[in-house]
Amino acid sequence: MLDHETLGERLAQQGISRRAFLKFCAAIASMSALPPGAAAAIAESLLKSKRPSVIWLSFQECTGCTESLTRSDTPTLENMIFDMISLDYHHTLQAASGYGAEKSREDAMQNFFGKYLLVVDGSIPMRDGGVYSTIAGRTNLDLLQEAAKGAAAIIAVGTCAAFGGIPNAKPNPTGAVAVSDIIKDKPIINISGCPPIPVVITGVLAHYLTFGGLPELDDLGRPKSFYGETIHDRCYRRPFYDQGKFAKTFDDEGARNGWCLFELGCKGPTTHNSCATTKWNGGTSFPIESGHGCLGCSEPNFWDAGSFYSALSMPASPLELTTGAAVAGVAAGIAVSIANRVKKGAAKSAHEKSTIADLEK
Amino acid sequence: MSPASNNLKGIPIFAQTEETHSVGNIRALLSEIAASLEKLVKTGETGMIDLNSLPFAPGEYEQLRQALGQGEITAHIEAIGPSEIIETRYPGVWWVTHYNVEGDIVADILEVTMFPEIIRSQPDDVFDGLARLKAQLDE
Amino acid sequence: MDANLFLTWVRSTGLNISIGIFLLGSLWRLLEIYSLGRKQDLAAPRHRAGASGLHTMLRRSVPPPGMFKRSATSYVAGYVFHIGLFIIVFLFAQHIKLLQDLIGLSWPSLPAQFIDATAVVTLATMLLVLVERINKPVKRFISTFGDYAAWALTFLPVLTGLLATKHLLFSYTWMLALHILSAELLLIFIPFTKLIHVFTLWGSRWYNGDANAKKGVPV
Numbered sequence: 137m138l139d140h141e142t143l144g145e146r147l148a149q150q151g152i153s154r155r156a157f158l159k160f161c162a163a164i165a166s167m168s169a170l171p172p173g174a175a176a177a178i179a180e181s182l183l184k185s186k187r188p189s190v191i192w193l194s195f196q197e198c199t200g201c202t203e204s205l206t207r208s209d210t211p212t213l214e215n216m217i218f219d220m221i222s223l224d225y226h227h228t229l230q231a232a233s234g235y236g237a238e239k240s241r242e243d244a245m246q247n248f249f250g251k252y253l254l255v256v257d258g259s260i261p262m263r264d265g266g267v268y269s270t271i272a273g274r275t276n277l278d279l280l281q282e283a284a285k286g287a288a289a290i291i292a293v294g295t296c297a298a299f300g301g302i303p304n305a306k307p308n309p310t311g312a313v314a315v316s317d318i319i320k321d322k323p324i325i326n327i328s329g330c331p332p333i334p335v336v337i338t339g340v341l342a343h344y345l346t347f348g349g350l351p352e353l354d355d356l357g358r359p360k361s362f363y364g365e366t367i368h369d370r371c372y373r374r375p376f377y378d379q380g381k382f383a384k385t386f387d388d389e390g391a392r393n394g395w396c397l398f399e400l401g402c403k404g405p406t407t408h409n410s411c412a413t414t415k416w417n418g419g420t421s422f423p424i425e426s427g428h429g430c431l432g433c434s435e436p437n438f439w440d441a442g443s444f445y446s447a448l449s450m451p452a453s454p455l456e457l458t459t460g461a462a463v464a465g466v467a468a469g470i471a472v473s474i475a476n477r478v479k480k481g482a483a484k485s486a487h488e489k490s491t492i493a494d495l496e497k
Numbered sequence: 498m499s500p501a502s503n504n505l506k507g508i509p510i511f512a513q514t515e516e517t518h519s520v521g522n523i524r525a526l527l528s529e530i531a532a533s534l535e536k537l538v539k540t541g542e543t544g545m546i547d548l549n550s551l552p553f554a555p556g557e558y559e560q561l562r563q564a565l566g567q568g569e570i571t572a573h574i575e576a577i578g579p580s581e582i583i584e585t586r587y588p589g590v591w592w593v594t595h596y597n598v599e600g601d602i603v604a605d606i607l608e609v610t611m612f613p614e615i616i617r618s619q620p621d622d623v624f625d626g627l628a629r630l631k632a633q634l635d636e
Numbered sequence: 637m638d639a640n641l642f643l644t645w646v647r648s649t650g651l652n653i654s655i656g657i658f659l660l661g662s663l664w665r666l667l668e669i670y671s672l673g674r675k676q677d678l679a680a681p682r683h684r685a686g687a688s689g690l691h692t693m694l695r696r697s698v699p700p701p702g703m704f705k706r707s708a709t710s711y712v713a714g715y716v717f718h719i720g721l722f723i724i725v726f727l728f729a730q731h732i733k734l735l736q737d738l739i740g741l742s743w744p745s746l747p748a749q750f751i752d753a754t755a756v757v758t759l760a761t762m763l764l765v766l767v768e769r770i771n772k773p774v775k776r777f778i779s780t781f782g783d784y785a786a787w788a789l790t791f792l793p794v795l796t797g798l799l800a801t802k803h804l805l806f807s808y809t810w811m812l813a814l815h816i817l818s819a820e821l822l823l824i825f826i827p828f829t830k831l832i833h834v835f836t837l838w839g840s841r842w843y844n845g846d847a848n849a850k851k852g853v854p855v
Contacts, residue, residue, distance in 0.1 A: 144621070154619035156576035159595050162615070163603035165547075172545035172606050176614070335603075356638065366808060370552060380729045380747050399733055406640065406809040413550060417601070432640070435809075441644040448812065449730040450737045452647035457656035465660035469667025476672065 144183045146219055157183075167414060168339040168351075169361045181346045182220060188345065189244050189252040191283055192226040195276040196269040196303050196312055197258025201294035202228050204331035205338070220345050221253070227271065238272050245286050253344065254287035256280065256315050259296040259303045263311030280318060289350060290315060290324045293337055295433060298326035298357070305439035316357060323350050326357040330433035333414050336362045356436070358408065367404035367430050370412035373397070391427060401445035402429030409434040522553060523560050530565075530590055533609040537589055543610040549602075565592065565607075572616055578603075582613055639809035646816040654820035655738075661827025666835055674847075682852030692845020692855055693838055709768055713761040720758030724751055724794065748801070755798045762791050786829050792818040 141149075147157055161182070162175040170178075194202065206229065223229070224244035230237060244252060258276075261268035266275035284290060292315040295301040303312035316324050327340055340359055343351045351359040368374070376382070376396040383391035383400055396402070404412075407430050411422040423430055429445075432438040442452025526546070533544035553561075566586035574580040578597040585592055591613045595604040699711045725731055729745035736742040766787055769775045796818050800811035826832060833840075848855045 148625065153576060154621045155574070155615065158615055158619070159574075159576055159578075159580060159604070162593075162606065163595055163597075166549045166604040166606070169550055172547045172604075172608075173543075368808075369803075372552060378748050380745050382729060398730070406643065406812065413552070420601070435640045436638050437641050437644065441640055442647060446737070447730065447733050448643075448647075449734045450647075451651050451734075452644050453652075455652050455655060455738075457652050458659060461656035461658075461660040462663060465663030466667060468660070469664040469671070472664070472668050473671035476668065 142184065142186055143220055146187060147183075150219060152219070163335075164339055164342040167335040168343060169410075178342065178346045182342070185220075185345055187220060187222045188288075189224045189248040190221045190255060191224055191241060191244060191252055191287075192229075192255040192257075193276075193279060193283060194227060195256065195258030195260050195280070195297070196310065197294065197296050198302075199228060199257075200331040201257040201297075201337070202226070204334045221341065224252075235272075245283060249286035251288050252286065253341075254283050254290045255293055256290060256297045257293040259300050259312035259314060260318060261303065261310035261312050263309070268310040277318065280315065284319045284322055287322055289344065290319060290322050291340065291344075292316065292324055292326045292357075294332060295328045295330045295436075295438070298328040299436035301330065302439060304437075324357055325350055325353065325359060328356070328358055328363070328434040328436075329409055330431075330438075332434070333362075333410060333416060335414060336410065354408070358434075362410045362414075363408040363434065365408065365410075367407050367409060367412045367424070370410075371404055371424060372412070373424060386427070397424055397427070397429040399447050400429050401443060401447055403432035403435075403438070403441070403444075403448065404430040405448060407432040407435055407438075522551065522557055523564060526551070526561065527564060530587075530607065530609065534587065534589055537609050537611075543608070545609070546607040548605040548607060565590065574615065580615065582616060639807060639813065643809055643813040643816070646813050646820065650817060650820050654823045658823040658826060661824075662832070662835060665827050665832060669836065670839070677850060679850075681850040684849065684852045684854060687845070687849035687852065687854035689842035689846035689849065691849075693841045695845075695854075696841050707768075707772075709764065713765050713768075717758050717761040717765065720754050720761070721790070721794070723754045724758065724797070727751065752798070752801065755794055758794055759791070759798065762787070762794070766791075782829055785825075786831050789818075789822045789825055789829075789831070793822055 147154075158175065158179055161179040162172065164170075165172055165175040165178055192202075225237070225241040227233075227237065232240060258269070260266070260276045260280055262277065266277040269276045271279060292298045296303060296312070297315050300308075300312050300314045300317075303310055304314075314326075316326065325340060325344075327337055329336070336359075339362065340351065343359070343361075351361055354360050354363055356363075368377070371377075373394060373396045376394070377398060381390060381393075381395045382398055383395045385391065386400065391397075391400075398404075402424060404424065411430070412424070415422045415425070431444050432441060435441075442450075446452065529546065533546070536542045536544065548558075548561075568584035568586050568588060570582075570584040572582040574582070578595070578599075580593065580595045582591060582593045584590070589609055589611065591608045591610065593604070593606045593608055593613055593615060594602060597603050704711060723746065726735075727746045728751045729748070732742050732745050766784075769779055769783070769787075793815060796811060796815035799805045800808060800815050803811075805811060806814070822831075826834060844855055
């Protein structure tokens, strides 16, 4: 019978001091936008918890989300989260493979039925019976439905699992859908982003472990603490936007002075994420700071929302009807004018009197 | 669409100098610290301000460093990466910065307190240490 | 239908359809109107100082003697909100970007705060104009559904635009999408309502002036 020791015991085994653990909790509190004083409460709660079983299923994905989370194999603060949980199945990260690995997954799901956390990255293809992504001969759809039955909650990591992502973009040849399109009866958290910011993944897991439930979610199922504001609202280039100072091309004077990238297609105003405050690579920078507009990667259908380089106030796709409409308009105008003249001529020949009715037309 | 530069080498590189441009965030922050310090003096209630969550215009973070300055204490911790703690020139106002092993900042906090928690020895660590010391004495 | 999908729709299909209808309708109607031509005037034209098409275009841009006192609001508010609309539509950076994509030209913009203030003033004067229309008995009597509809079609884009930039009411993405949708509705109905005066105004004034000038009457 599988069992997991408490976190406190696990940390002692690993030789991680309480002080190091407190530091981790301070980092989690900071990244989760919780008040810094919450670190102590997080520490107390986590230490007492038994490490829950986590099953990580990777479907139609590029592995970017797993990459985002696992940058090194020495204990780091970010992947201390893996000490908080027992990752009982992750086919990219685990040492086991083949039938042995599948068996351990089935065992974990059976032993912790109703209590394990299911993490999903990648979309689920539905077309042609779901054959476009299979593991051990079973379709993703099948695996998801089976795993969801005993899950306490499902965390959909990455835009693919949350909204369908790249595979879902037109013409969606594999019929890719999001986790929430299939599972309707379990609580789902969507951690969107392509990939999501690593510490957001860690923060949500820590929140779940600390408080035992889901954080407050927005109407797309994303945790409000990370996705409550748009990039635009926290962008350091906002004063330039407000002053109307925009970069017009990628290497002009404005771009070099760090002006707003709205005209170069930045989707910051319509994108909810924490890139502008939490940033990437441990707070190094984020796309706008590096000079490229936001792609909107944490929003649904961002691949189909028009060019990444056309501003939000510009058309999302080339206008096709304009010439045709103009020609049609001119043609109709001429045709009706001719008809009018004919009518006028006929009326004149027939010596018809003008009445008020004619003027009112 | 404007024509893109076809040659990457044709795009000159400019090193960005630190602007001393202030949009007033520092003054507001110092007021908040003063209020928190007042509470510490009157009621002993401690406070924390998470710097990660605050927007800083270029140069303002350094202005904050200069404004708070360096007091009598500098502490260095090595626990899954380094942490730097200083008491600023205003006693009771501590600047705690946690780094991971790669040197990235994972938490940056101003603590208004008599003594930051992270420096204090943790009871569980003390018990473990005692067990190890006793084991060493028994050898 | 989520916000981003709706926004993309109004930025692509919606824009396509509305600009198409706008072009089709405007060209058709303008051709139809201006091709009507005039009956051949066989009388010798009279000349009178101050009577011509050009004179009328200018004269009708100011209130006739005595009218200003009677309804100052109409003239002042009318000018204010029209100028406001022009400033908002043509001097806001984001709109200039759109026009640049559509017609290939661009020009300098005004600071965003100035546009904000203009929008507030425009909304206020448009409300004033509506209140006048409802309160003054004659105006109310001669007002039709088309008048109120034209007012609403013009008011909504300014309102939704301001709400969007100030992050009020709904989320920014929804407000932006509604703003673009309201502007598209305005475009669709310009050729088929009295809003066609955007094209026909100066032509009408010139025509009236010219026709009457030939009879020796300055209008």
